[in-house]
Amino acid sequence: MSTPAPAGSYHHGDLRRTLLAAARDLLETGGVEAVTLREAARLAGVSHNAPYRHFPSRDALLAAVAAEGFEALRRTLDAAAAAEPTAALTAQGRAYLRFAVGHRPLFRLMFGAVLESAAHPDLAAAAGLAFAALRQVVAGAAPERAVEREALRAWALVHGLAHLVADRRITLEQAEASLA
Amino acid sequence: MSTPAPAGSYHHGDLRRTLLAAARDLLETGGVEAVTLREAARLAGVSHNAPYRHFPSRDALLAAVAAEGFEALRRTLDAAAAAEPTAALTAQGRAYLRFAVGHRPLFRLMFGAVLESAAHPDLAAAAGLAFAALRQVVAGAAPERAVEREALRAWALVHGLAHLVADRRITLEQAEASLA
DNA sequence: AAGCGCATGTTGACACAGCCAACATATGAG
């Protein structure tokens, strides 16, 4: 899906976006290991060093992809809550799980051990927003005082299930059955 | 802590163990990225290709380290349950969390996205044993019919909390407070 | 006790990665 360069032009015009798309492709296709600055450059049709004008390092590229992932996750969670207001929590849980299964390499990049989010503020921010979507729903459903604790427990439960599914230790069905 | 080679001898004598120790050191010190076949060989005092007589690839070395990690985790969980039989479940939960915090890089290797456990049977087996320790305790504490489901929920909760702590998204205290 | 097979180590090489420095180009602000 990565848009190749407009042929014959010295300047690409939209390299950053193209590189991100290429990186996403590589990620989905071959896992994190397959995401390479040089290969992304190749896919984009530029020289091996062009990416450095947009990302200071390979990690930065990965972080940008992960940040996009968190934005997508947040949208998914918001949509799930909006679509099923009476059972928003389990709806979000299901959405979370489906996201993990549907974009396994991306999920593993977002939550795996490759990136140190502390080193990438944008990443941390995007992640924070996604989690806020979860917490907000729990806040509306929990009994007053226990909100903070229950929110955390719900979050951890869903998150744990998602990891177990993404690591193929349990099936999606088992996870969904354990939600509520 | 990695035992260097007995000087002057062509054959090392205990290279496999030494390499594992070196890899553990590198992991704890610099994270997964720092674990390198060549660097492990250097620490062990052998040539850059000697490791291939004991591990067919870098991934295999990492998998072996992770497998050791799962064995350690299992021992920890067993010990926790044995030490506090009346509250075995929360004791194991605490142990799980402490393991994640105390051996962060190892934990992230074990559960991060670097290894594909399907490709390393030993790894999968060790992981299975560790989880069995958890499940067993839950089985003793849950109301009959719901055992399977409650076991999974407990596992997921602890696992999720551990991940959140390891990723520094919440503190150990928050996690422990959310256990029971 | 002698000899030898095979596990274990070594040397050398290759491709490929990330990253740096120096240079080229074209775009848009003035």
Add this chain to the structure above:
DNA sequence: CTCATATGTTGGCTGTGTCAACATGCGCTT
């Protein structure tokens, strides 16, 4: 129209994983 500067390019360096060919000596067989 000019030119500063953002964007790309070329070339090179170090380090890594992995393969192939060769060396060594431990331990079993006889």
